[in-house]
Amino acid sequence: DTLDPTSLRTPIVAVLGHVDHGKTSLLDKIRGSAVIEGEAGAITQHIGATAVPLDIVSTIAGDLVNPDDFDLPGLLFIDTPGHHSFTTLRSRGGALADIAILVVDVNDGFQPQTLEALDILKRSETPFIVAANKIDTVPGWNVNEDSPINATYEAQSDRVSSRLDESLYEIIGNLSDEGFSADLYWRVQNFQRNVGVVPVSAMTGEGVPDLLAVMMGLSQRYMKEEMEIDVAGPGVGTVLEVKEEKGFGTTIDTVLYDGTVRADDQLVVGGQNDPIVTDVRALLQPRPLAEIRTESRFEKVDEVSAAAGIKVAAPDLADAMAGAPVRVVRNRDLAEVVTEVEAEL
Ligand code: GTP
Ligand code: MG
Numbered sequence: 001d002t003l004d005p006t007s008l009r010t011p012i013v014a015v016l017g018h019v020d021h022g023k024t025s026l027l028d029k030i031r032g033s034a035v036i037e038g039e040a041g042a043i044t045q046h047i048g049a050t051a052v053p054l055d056i057v058s059t060i061a062g063d064l065v066n067p068d069d070f071d072l073p074g075l076l077f078i079d080t081p082g083h084h085s086f087t088t089l090r091s092r093g094g095a096l097a098d099i100a101i102l103v104v105d106v107n108d109g110f111q112p113q114t115l116e117a118l119d120i121l122k123r124s125e126t127p128f129i130v131a132a133n134k135i136d137t138v139p140g141w142n143v144n145e146d147s148p149i150n151a152t153y154e155a156q157s158d159r160v161s162s163r164l165d166e167s168l169y170e171i172i173g174n175l176s177d178e179g180f181s182a183d184l185y186w187r188v189q190n191f192q193r194n195v196g197v198v199p200v201s202a203m204t205g206e207g208v209p210d211l212l213a214v215m216m217g218l219s220q221r222y223m224k225e226e227m228e229i230d231v232a233g234p235g236v237g238t239v240l241e242v243k244e245e246k247g248f249g250t251t252i253d254t255v256l257y258d259g260t261v262r263a264d265d266q267l268v269v270g271g272q273n274d275p276i277v278t279d280v281r282a283l284l285q286p287r288p289l290a291e292i293r294t295e296s297r298f299e300k301v302d303e304v305s306a307a308a309g310i311k312v313a314a315p316d317l318a319d320a321m322a323g324a325p326v327r328v329v330r331n332r333d334l335a336e337v338v339t340e341v342e343a344e345l
Pocket of ligand 2: 025
């Protein structure tokens, strides 16, 4: 409702898991399906983040997501690296997340960073589901591109589907060893108590409709109240990374989780020493469907609302810290905002 200043923001979904288990491929698949559907323009890509609007979720998920059943605007996915040296980035992604997808390769099963990701989710009490990825690699798999899981399951021979079941039950067993009661997602009644496992292939798109439907349903059912924000209010976010950008000097890649940032806003950013008080010089968004981490592909925008990923260029950011808070001052008392940022450091 455009007249109501309070509105529902996009839930932030962190994608976590062991190296090479298919996190980026899964997001690529979701982005790619949108291109194929001719809806490329409607997907906004942000820094290390991809916003997928509800109508696109519904296009990809088909019968599994009726847009009339939802009033959340979509999902903002945050990709994280699985390599063991990136613990900090994973925790940061985990801390920002409202919900998460833990990606597990069905052949490889639980690995060190799978366990580490589970630990992050446990500590932050983030609800999550497990994407059991690469189901197309089960020997003898009969591919049904972009199909919901039940349809492709039915198209497999008994031998192939029992082979997959074995891998899935192993994952369910591993989750149970870690203290999570889990089951195949279609058997889960209460996603707050039980972890749903969704078999998928990031390569063939099988199960991706289910994955999106489950994430959307989970958000709508359990997150709705937390998503009520004053979208027009002063923006609040977290610095993901501090980066040099040609022509702009030091910039901060930020995930905005509340309110709006405008190109003429004053900001307070957590720094190595004191909070930094600065003025936005430019808000930079990668162009739609540009490769996320390709630099130089930015578009200047006048404002951006939560939840979103945005690169902020401003003077005096050299001491800005990854993981630190970012707050828009606008019509608030500067000293008060500085105190808030200090308290969060
Ligand atoms: P990091 O970011 O390094 O942690 O890896 P990642 O989890 O993002 O994995 P990525 O998406 O880069 O995939 C790793 C490899 O697995 C690539 O070669 C992919 O093509 C392959 N892969 C990912 N998903 C699937 C799948 O569903 N099926 C098959 N056959 N291969 C896949
Ligand atoms: Mg990746």
